[in-house]
Amino acid sequence: xxxxxxxxxxxxxxxxxxxxSAGPGVLPVEVLxxxxxxxxxxxxxxxxxxxxxxxxxxxEGIIQGAExxxxxxxxxxxxxxxxxxxxxxxxxxxxLAMNFLGQGQTADYIVTGAWGEKAxxxxxxxxxxxxxxxxxxxxxxxxxxxxxxxxxxxxxxxTTNETIQGVEFQSDPDLGNSTICDMSSDIxxxxxxxxxxxxxxAGAQKNMGPAGACLVILRDxxxxxxxxxxxxxLDYRIHAKNGSMYNTPPAYTVYMxxxxxxxxxxxxxxxxAFERNAAKAKLIYDAIDGSGGFYKGHAQRxxxxxxxxxxxxxxxxxxxxxxxxxxxxxxxELKGHRSVGGCRASTYNSMPHEGCVALSxxxxxxxxxxx
Amino acid sequence: xxxxxxxxxxxxxxxxxxxxSAGPGVLPVEVLxxxxxxxxxxxxxxxxxxxxxxxxxxxEGIIQGAExxxxxxxxxxxxxxxxxxxxxxxxxxxxLAMNFLGQGQTADYIVTGAWGEKAxxxxxxxxxxxxxxxxxxxxxxxxxxxxxxxxxxxxxxxTTNETIQGVEFQSDPDLGNSTICDMSSDIxxxxxxxxxxxxxxAGAQKNMGPAGACLVILRDxxxxxxxxxxxxxLDYRIHAKNGSMYNTPPAYTVYMxxxxxxxxxxxxxxxxAFERNAAKAKLIYDAIDGSGGFYKGHAQRxxxxxxxxxxxxxxxxxxxxxxxxxxxxxxxELKGHRSVGGCRASTYNSMPHEGCVALSxxxxxxxxxxx
Numbered sequence: 001x002x003x004x005x006x007x008x009x010x011x012x013x014x015x016x017x018x019x020x021s022a023g024p025g026v027l028p029v030e031v032l033x034x035x036x037x038x039x040x041x042x043x044x045x046x047x048x049x050x051x052x053x054x055x056x057x058x059x060e061g062i063i064q065g066a067e068x069x070x071x072x073x074x075x076x077x078x079x080x081x082x083x084x085x086x087x088x089x090x091x092x093x094x095x096l097a098m099n100f101l102g103q104g105q106t107a108d109y110i111v112t113g114a115w116g117e118k119a120x121x122x123x124x125x126x127x128x129x130x131x132x133x134x135x136x137x138x139x140x141x142x143x144x145x146x147x148x149x150x151x152x153x154x155x156x157x158x159t160t161n162e163t164i165q166g167v168e169f170q171s172d173p174d175l176g177n178s179t180i181c182d183m184s185s186d187i188x189x190x191x192x193x194x195x196x197x198x199x200x201x202a203g204a205q206k207n208m209g210p211a212g213a214c215l216v217i218l219r220d221x222x223x224x225x226x227x228x229x230x231x232x233x234l235d236y237r238i239h240a241k242n243g244s245m246y247n248t249p250p251a252y253t254v255y256m257x258x259x260x261x262x263x264x265x266x267x268x269x270x271x272x273a274f275e276r277n278a279a280k281a282k283l284i285y286d287a288i289d290g291s292g293g294f295y296k297g298h299a300q301r302x303x304x305x306x307x308x309x310x311x312x313x314x315x316x317x318x319x320x321x322x323x324x325x326x327x328x329x330x331x332x333e334l335k336g337h338r339s340v341g342g343c344r345a346s347t348y349n350s351m352p353h354e355g356c357v358a359l360s361x362x363x364x365x366x367x368x369x370x371x
Numbered sequence: 372x373x374x375x376x377x378x379x380x381x382x383x384x385x386x387x388x389x390x391x392s393a394g395p396g397v398l399p400v401e402v403l404x405x406x407x408x409x410x411x412x413x414x415x416x417x418x419x420x421x422x423x424x425x426x427x428x429x430x431e432g433i434i435q436g437a438e439x440x441x442x443x444x445x446x447x448x449x450x451x452x453x454x455x456x457x458x459x460x461x462x463x464x465x466x467l468a469m470n471f472l473g474q475g476q477t478a479d480y481i482v483t484g485a486w487g488e489k490a491x492x493x494x495x496x497x498x499x500x501x502x503x504x505x506x507x508x509x510x511x512x513x514x515x516x517x518x519x520x521x522x523x524x525x526x527x528x529x530t531t532n533e534t535i536q537g538v539e540f541q542s543d544p545d546l547g548n549s550t551i552c553d554m555s556s557d558i559x560x561x562x563x564x565x566x567x568x569x570x571x572x573a574g575a576q577k578n579m580g581p582a583g584a585c586l587v588i589l590r591d592x593x594x595x596x597x598x599x600x601x602x603x604x605l606d607y608r609i610h611a612k613n614g615s616m617y618n619t620p621p622a623y624t625v626y627m628x629x630x631x632x633x634x635x636x637x638x639x640x641x642x643x644a645f646e647r648n649a650a651k652a653k654l655i656y657d658a659i660d661g662s663g664g665f666y667k668g669h670a671q672r673x674x675x676x677x678x679x680x681x682x683x684x685x686x687x688x689x690x691x692x693x694x695x696x697x698x699x700x701x702x703x704e705l706k707g708h709r710s711v712g713g714c715r716a717s718t719y720n721s722m723p724h725e726g727c728v729a730l731s732x733x734x735x736x737x738x739x740x741x742x
Contacts, residue, residue: 017417021424024622029411032419036410039403046388046703048403050581050627053392053704086457086583087604090618094602122602205619210421212457212583212621231465231493233458247461248576250583250621251395256421332417333424 018355021333024205025348031259049255066258083216084244088203089184093122099226101127108132108153113140113162140165142300161186164337166310167299172196190274207349209257212250280356281306287363294367312342389726392704395576396719402630420626437629454587455615459574460555464493470597472498479503479524484511484533511536513671532557535708537681538674543567561645578720580628583621651718651727652677658734665738683713
């Protein structure tokens with residue numbers, strides 16, 4: 001017996017479910033269809049993209065096209081490099097410190113959640129880290145009241161959106177000329193002023209594509225700060241000089257990213273994404289706020305994430321029942337991280353509006369039954 | 372007008388060509404078909420593998436299944452870890468030295484080609500390297516006559532198959548208890564004695580799957596040698612402890628690797644692969660040797676690679692014509708690396724026998740026309 005659904009009874013194409021995974025996350029159906037249709041023979045090349053030499057003209061067109069589309073989507077100034085690296089944001093935690101945190105220097109870190117903490121741990125193995133704000137005492141439910149003075153720092157690092165706790169900077173903060181930002185879980189979810197950053201990095205697997213690539217947007221003058229002696233794969237200069245092709249790039253993942261970016265460009269760019277994301281998130285937050293206290297949002301209201309919506313239920317038993325019943329209704333990956341408890345709905349760019357309609361309706365119905 | 376083909380006039384499925392790329396390389400049609408068929412909804416999960424949370428039971432089944440199948444395929448002893456990392460063999464060049472080449476120690480490197488040279492360059496940034504043999508003076512056309520004494524080395528590094536020059540160790544050499552080997556371009560192409568190695572590593576994109584994952588097979592006792600203070604993504608202990616899931620793995624690439632390994636297991640395992648590869652390579656080498664000197668093999672006969680077959684033609688003009696005409700006949704990526712010149716036919720596991728038949732026939736016909 002197929003489960004009843006809350007999306008007006010409409011079956012999803014290909015019997016797909018609504019996937020609220022925090023990452024890897026959902027991808028657009030149209031992108032997956034194109035990847036499927038091109039799997040055996042890409043554009044008449046006679047081979048799958050997964051088989052193309054990365055030095056071939058066909059593949060160069062794919063990776064250079066993806067970069068050009070990213071530059072268009074985010075209006076990236078010409079004095080920034082756009083790189084596709086490997087190892088995710090986790091390798092960047094170490095790599096950015098190895099490249100930019102020299103002896104006798106200090107880097108400022110604003111820590112608003114679990115990923116910020118990991119960035120600090122990796123950087124502390126390299127040099128002096130000054131944690132200028134840390135939200136741990138309230139379990140990372142808020143952002144700092146004031147951004148602080150970072151004039152003495154060699155760079156200042158922060159995380160736009162904390163995937164686990166669901167707190168998000170709602171716009172690009174002013175943190176000085178050497179701001180480095182982990183945007184893994186909200187990149188390209190809203191308009192963005194790249195010129196406020198010295199470096200932006202983001203794992204692909206939330207808003208951009210499958211896991212296995214990390215996008216790095218790096219201002220040219222940062223390259224001059226890099227010391228000699230780093231391994232070639234750990235030196236941004238090598239990747240910049242070789243256009244992300246010093247070694248074989250994660251070629252198929254970059255192709256998928258290119259398809260996702262094209263899909264965003266066709267659908268109103270970053271402003272279009274923002275409007276859709278705001279409408280989707282509002283459905284869920286309204287279900288929380290309208291539940292008479294049955295659901296409690298984890299993040300303070302002024303920094304609620306549009307990407308990862310964290311909330312708790314009255315008990316662990318009800319949380320388990322919620323997750324189980326939602327799954328039976330075709331909505332998966334709603335269990336929250338153990339450090340926050342409760343539930344988390346990740347509503348990345350590619351989550352369909354209908355998924356959030358379905359979840360908000362289910363939430364209301366579940367609260368009425370169990371409240 | 373479709374080009375005439377040398378494969379008995381048979382069209383390839385999906386109008387595919389014979390792709391002799393040195394990497395990323397050709398994949399089995401059956402694997403691509405399965406990936407295509409599962410793209411929209413994997414095994415009834417309601418999502419593509421590219422969208423699955425790496426912490427989900429479904430994805431855990433995929434990555435653990437891939438590891439188990441690799442262990443079966445290569446009879447990997449229980450005291451070895453099997454890891455899926457990122458950054459390709461190129462990151463391993465640095466990482467293995469950071470993990471295993473301590474102060475006051477020396478590592479021996481046997482350099483039989485361009486990749487061995489790169490491994491040395493990366494290790495020299497970390498510690499003392501002793502190049503015990505280097506084939507550069509004859510442009511890497513041979514292997515050492517004797518393997519040498521490596522009893523003083525903290526580890527001994529070599530490259531089983533040099534992709535660019537086409538020289539290959541035909542079996543697992545005896546280099547002592549701390550042998551580390553780059554097998555990127557011939558892993559799983561023939562039977563293998565893992566117990567002769569302390570560590571084996573290989574980029575996926577030649578014999579195992581798409582680019583974006585690096586397989587590392589590491590003997591447990593090596594973990595005890597690793598110093599503290601490395602970044603978590605650069606410390607094998609972290610990856611070993613977390614079963615390749617310290618961070619989000621290159622999930623889709625690992626899935627594709629799993630499909631390729633299952634395909635190998637179904638087709639006679641490593642012995643079956645070896646027999647097919649030997650037969651394919653013989654077709655091309657016979658075309659070289661039977662051409663009355665028109666084609667000249669680059670590698671000495673006793674170390675000819677079964678994976679990358681390098682040969683030159685009488686002139687650069689003829690080489691260009693050869694590559695162009697072969698392409699018109701449905702055979703691509705035959706141009707050799709500039710450091711060797713001439714042509715290179717990469718005949719990895721997934722190159723169909725018919726591809727080598729077609730190429731050998733074309734070679735004979737081309738030599739007759741132009742000799």
